[in-house]
Amino acid sequence: MPELKYYAAVQQALAEELRRDPSTILLGEDIGAPGGIYAETRGLQDEFGAERVLDVPAGELGFLGAAVGCALTGLRPIVEISFADFFPVCMDQLVNQAAKVRYMSGGQASVPLTVVSFGGGGLNAGPQHSGTYEAWLGSMPGLKVVTPATPGDVKGLLKSAIRDDDPVIVLLHKGLLQMREDVPDDGDRTLPLGRAEIRRPGEHVTLVAWSGGVRRALSAADDLAARGIEAEVVDLRSIQPLDVATVVDSVCRTHRLVVVQETIGFSGIGAEVVAEVTRQAFDYLDAPIERVAPPFTPVPFSPPLERFHLPEPADIARCAEELVTT
Amino acid sequence: MPELKYYAAVQQALAEELRRDPSTILLGEDIGAPGGIYAETRGLQDEFGAERVLDVPAGELGFLGAAVGCALTGLRPIVEISFADFFPVCMDQLVNQAAKVRYMSGGQASVPLTVVSFGGGGLNAGPQHSGTYEAWLGSMPGLKVVTPATPGDVKGLLKSAIRDDDPVIVLLHKGLLQMREDVPDDGDRTLPLGRAEIRRPGEHVTLVAWSGGVRRALSAADDLAARGIEAEVVDLRSIQPLDVATVVDSVCRTHRLVVVQETIGFSGIGAEVVAEVTRQAFDYLDAPIERVAPPFTPVPFSPPLERFHLPEPADIARCAEELVTT
Amino acid sequence: MSAGSSSATALDGARLDLALALHEQMVRIRRFEERVAELFAAGELPGFVHLSIGQESVAVGVIDLLRESDYITATHRGHGHIIAKGARFHPMIAELMGRATGYCRGKGGSMHIFDVGLGVLGANGILGAGQPIAVGAAFSARLQGRDDVAVTFFGEGASAQGAVHEAMNLAAVWRAPVVFVAEVNGFAELTPYDVHVPIPSLAARGAAYGIPATVVDGLDVLAVRDAAEGCIARAREGGGPSLLEVRTLRWHGHYEGDPQRYRDPAELARRADVDPIAHLVLALREAGVPDDRIASAAERADADLDVAVATARADPLPAPEDALDHVYATPIEPRR
Amino acid sequence: MSAGSSSATALDGARLDLALALHEQMVRIRRFEERVAELFAAGELPGFVHLSIGQESVAVGVIDLLRESDYITATHRGHGHIIAKGARFHPMIAELMGRATGYCRGKGGSMHIFDVGLGVLGANGILGAGQPIAVGAAFSARLQGRDDVAVTFFGEGASAQGAVHEAMNLAAVWRAPVVFVAEVNGFAELTPYDVHVPIPSLAARGAAYGIPATVVDGLDVLAVRDAAEGCIARAREGGGPSLLEVRTLRWHGHYEGDPQRYRDPAELARRADVDPIAHLVLALREAGVPDDRIASAAERADADLDVAVATARADPLPAPEDALDHVYATPIEPRR
Numbered sequence A, B: 001m002p003e004l005k006y007y008a009a010v011q012q013a014l015a016e017e018l019r020r021d022p023s024t025i026l027l028g029e030d031i032g033a034p035g036g037i038y039a040e041t042r043g044l045q046d047e048f049g050a051e052r053v054l055d056v057p058a059g060e061l062g063f064l065g066a067a068v069g070c071a072l073t074g075l076r077p078i079v080e081i082s083f084a085d086f087f088p089v090c091m092d093q094l095v096n097q098a099a100k101v102r103y104m105s106g107g108q109a110s111v112p113l114t115v116v117s118f119g120g121g122g123l124n125a126g127p128q129h130s131g132t133y134e135a136w137l138g139s140m141p142g143l144k145v146v147t148p149a150t151p152g153d154v155k156g157l158l159k160s161a162i163r164d165d166d167p168v169i170v171l172l173h174k175g176l177l178q179m180r181e182d183v184p185d186d187g188d189r190t191l192p193l194g195r196a197e198i199r200r201p202g203e204h205v206t207l208v209a210w211s212g213g214v215r216r217a218l219s220a221a222d223d224l225a226a227r228g229i230e231a232e233v234v235d236l237r238s239i240q241p242l243d244v245a246t247v248v249d250s251v252c253r254t255h256r257l258v259v260v261q262e263t264i265g266f267s268g269i270g271a272e273v274v275a276e277v278t279r280q281a282f283d284y285l286d287a288p289i290e291r292v293a294p295p296f297t298p299v300p301f302s303p304p305l306e307r308f309h310l311p312e313p314a315d316i317a318r319c320a321e322e323l324v325t326t
Numbered sequence C, D: 001m002s003a004g005s006s007s008a009t010a011l012d013g014a015r016l017d018l019a020l021a022l023h024e025q026m027v028r029i030r031r032f033e034e035r036v037a038e039l040f041a042a043g044e045l046p047g048f049v050h051l052s053i054g055q056e057s058v059a060v061g062v063i064d065l066l067r068e069s070d071y072i073t074a075t076h077r078g079h080g081h082i083i084a085k086g087a088r089f090h091p092m093i094a095e096l097m098g099r100a101t102g103y104c105r106g107k108g109g110s111m112h113i114f115d116v117g118l119g120v121l122g123a124n125g126i127l128g129a130g131q132p133i134a135v136g137a138a139f140s141a142r143l144q145g146r147d148d149v150a151v152t153f154f155g156e157g158a159s160a161q162g163a164v165h166e167a168m169n170l171a172a173v174w175r176a177p178v179v180f181v182a183e184v185n186g187f188a189e190l191t192p193y194d195v196h197v198p199i200p201s202l203a204a205r206g207a208a209y210g211i212p213a214t215v216v217d218g219l220d221v222l223a224v225r226d227a228a229e230g231c232i233a234r235a236r237e238g239g240g241p242s243l244l245e246v247r248t249l250r251w252h253g254h255y256e257g258d259p260q261r262y263r264d265p266a267e268l269a270r271r272a273d274v275d276p277i278a279h280l281v282l283a284l285r286e287a288g289v290p291d292d293r294i295a296s297a298a299e300r301a302d303a304d305l306d307v308a309v310a311t312a313r314a315d316p317l318p319a320p321e322d323a324l325d326h327v328y329a330t331p332i333e334p335r336r
């Protein structure tokens, strides 16, 4: 199996789907001639032409709205929003239009739109370039949201997103761009939207994470293993639909749960996981559920501040250990 | 004590604060000469002049951004966004600017901005005119969010919001506009931001609600009382800061909790309440926590559909009764 | 025909047929809107409605030139646009009544009527949202090798939205086959033009994107159509976008029930002078069309409306659980 | 002085003093940016930085006319604007280094420098966000009875944002004392002007709001200043907003480290021809200013920079828990 980097998995998934389906097009800032600010679209305009792979003016609301118009009229547009922090300038076309068109039209209209965006902290990009919006977007009926944490997942989920008949937001993580993984070189391999994945089995405590949180949870699980505690790490992979069943099933075996997240805890995805697990697995829980999440602040710029902001594996391990031992 | 309607409480709070502090101004669509589409600003332009009470062009991003500029330079602007559904077109100025300016500037700059908006369903206003955004806005560090459910709370909380040195979003409910209450005619009476209120004491189960959900919870509590179940109804009143202590305290007495919300449950405020109560009152809980919330769909237009969408008191009572009796 | 009208040529032959067809369409819209006003006043319509009475020439003059496969995006005040594009009365009325047989099965209401088969890509409750969507539809048609065009309507209020700027800019960069129709009716909600627009005419915005712009008086539907003809032909032939401003007047309140205290009674009285239907009727009479023939348009519209209303009244409301459908192509479980 | 320059009057007396002052300012910015490039290349600056080398005449020519109490909003490429407004090197460098002594105590970084006392209402990481803020600041000053004005900078990329339209429209409706400076440097990130703007000059957008617009070549800082003078005077005297387009060239990559594969080497070679500092130096020499006097500007800037960098290097990083401060005026508990 060839080794693939996370950013290259984006390119490969896009290339394969643009090749496979002539109704797909790709729009975004710098994704055409320059090949993307993360090299995530390199070569695509050369192969598919400037009619299908388009550099657009820097007005996200306009080109995202145009993509909705394309999706309503026979195309399958893929739009890149280069930083997730720019969702607030184009949110209306996502939540009031793309998400609601099928419903508002009584099922007449479909919006087979894919939005790819890059978020997450850890790169000292500061308060306006480190955001992610999975909780906002995941709570909007009509949208699907996935958060791939590995190159293989990027490829499989992005391809499924493009083939899906509803708007799907693919939230990628800037901190994972150089991550490598062996990925089957099979253009037909897709991953279903809405399935969590157990990244590491364990019996003492469940760690739930997604996107950039997964590597933190895995690293905490290593620390815990050294102390004799076997943590099961569940990667949600998909935020909407959310695979609660896999988490509940794990908690029914481990009886303890820690949610690990790189984004604000308040009303976040972790809160939803806790609420559902509490309801569905109440009698299996041996301890309160903890969330390890950033403090309630914007993402700061300076390295020591940002390190403090993001949950460290040691914090996660400490929290899990306390649950297991008390 | 004079009786005050919910919409008139908005007008009174605005009038008193505009009178009290010459640095306050009011901006919005139709809030000047026409006196507001809900009659919520009637007479204000007459009293304070068109320089301080301004009808603005219908571009929310522009005038909200201008209000941020005013707030940075010595004024205390109050902005009306006439439907909460329009937040997505102006979200950037709220979340990337107003919320973050103090932090990004290292504490140099303050944004004493108040945003008043009207949301909520029940009026057959359809999928793009029935929204509320308390979970989105409440999860954004730097913003405060309140959701008054009575005329007295409107007045007390809106006045506090205007006097606060941070951006405060006051989310009002369109379905409550005609609600009446006796409110002390005291211009100095304000309510602290961040305190929940027990609307009805009870010992068997806690119902947590806010905004339009409160009347539904109270009505369910009446039904329950008829069946011998005493429900304690906690009105959160403030979403950020969230008064978890009052909820936890109530649950420690009742051992059971139902969250009632008119907005989507997924990653909502209810999820946050469940997550915190589970963590802080785990050993006091005798039953799983239930959320009574709309299905995961946009808000439909037609009356039978919208009635189905919103949680009915009977649903709430049934849910609470099951928790208490099983 | 009134002096100074740009279409002050003799109404005969094909031009007369055209005038009759435009008259028929305008009357259909007028009668529809008047019926909606009655139904609303009678409490038969939930929610709220925005009517386009007095503005019929805008929808009709422009859309008369479109094919079924062309696209439009309409506004919150969009009944006229949608009827002009060929929508049927029954599913419209049924939607306004919240019936299961409505265009949107009762899920959308007045501000969300779609007829995808007719290229109606939605009325819209969000100012400025239709413009980028129309640019995309136009671009999409061209990319798929079709010469269909898109027409998008917006008012002076919406012109203040950033989305309209982004759409015009993108359309110009793409040379997309789209026509921006600024339907200037004097108001945005409860405030007049000047609160929203700092220039006498929105047509000045064409130059901001290097696209041609025309202003036309909505009094004369033939003039509107003539002006639109160039815009649409240009788009269809690959000449790119253009901007057409039509000056008209909103006759009713912003929404039905609006007391309009903010409105000068003198200006309201001006309505009769700017009635595009009365204006066209004068010309038809001058061209020798008999009164009963002219009056028959309203009769046909009313007959259609009677059937539509009676049918919709008898139609079922949606079942409550229908609220769960049409969120995704394939339902996500659990749906509650 | 080169032929055809709009400021091709003799440099003597007050004009010479002015030219010297502008030179000093431009050199301060150039040397600052060059030092930042070095520090970045040496790995001393976390995150990313956008430099304004080659564009110094825009910031300096305009801001030279402002008072301390006037306001500016800068862009992601904002060091020059902020320095021209009077910001000190040390807290800027310290911020770029993420030190506790930085302008933002290390919380913001390059794209978020504020100096509220100097009226610097922030660089900004969001295109188009600064424009409405500047309109508000301008309006606010007037409402408070001050004749302060606001100047807001944006590029051709940002010109595609709806927020810029909304800001210009609102400014025109309010006749707010604000000057919109379109700093056209040929690029937006990795794509050229034409991808973003469908017209040869953004100045055509003034008419869209009924505000005057001027274009000036950024090669000549005196010409920039002359053009800005009218705009700022107009604003200060109650004449309302205006638009000033300055044509310049981005010398470096979009961000430091950008390999700029998308750029024509010939165009990069053109840099020397459009260097506003070299251009002014020629004029100063012609006016008889000795070379060592000219060179001393760089020496002063470098001396200041040496101190700033040395101090910042020795400054403490923020304590991790400082991350919890400055979210609200009074902390909300719990902060974690």
Ligand SMILES: Cc1ncc(C[n+]2csc(CCOP(=O)(O)OP(=O)(O)O)c2C)c(N)n1
Pocket: B029, B058, B060, B082, B086, B089, C075, C076, C077, C125, C126, C127, C128, C154, C155, C156, C157, C158, C159, C185, C187, C188, C189, C250, C254
């Ligand atoms: C983004 C947004 N802001 C505000 C509104 C509220 N609103 C509805 S109609 C309207 C006025 C629109 O005026 P105009 O565009 O001139 O259309 P008209 O009503 O005159 O047909 C406003 C402000 C809205 N629907 N969407």
Ligand SMILES: Cc1ncc(C[n+]2csc(CCOP(=O)(O)OP(=O)(O)O)c2C)c(N)n1
Pocket: A029, A058, A060, A082, A086, A089, D075, D076, D077, D125, D126, D127, D128, D154, D155, D156, D157, D158, D159, D185, D187, D188, D189, D250, D254
């Ligand atoms: C809303 C938003 N969209 C996209 C970006 C990403 N971005 C940063 S700089 C830039 C190009 C800006 O070009 P221009 O306005 O010409 O300024 P310049 O970089 O040339 O100084 C873009 C697209 C952003 N910061 N904000």
Ligand SMILES: [Mg+2]
Pocket: C155, C156, C157, C183, C184, C185, C186, C187, C188, C189
């Ligand atoms: Mg109008």
Ligand SMILES: [Mg+2]
Pocket: D155, D156, D157, D183, D184, D185, D186, D187, D188, D189
């Ligand atoms: Mg540029």
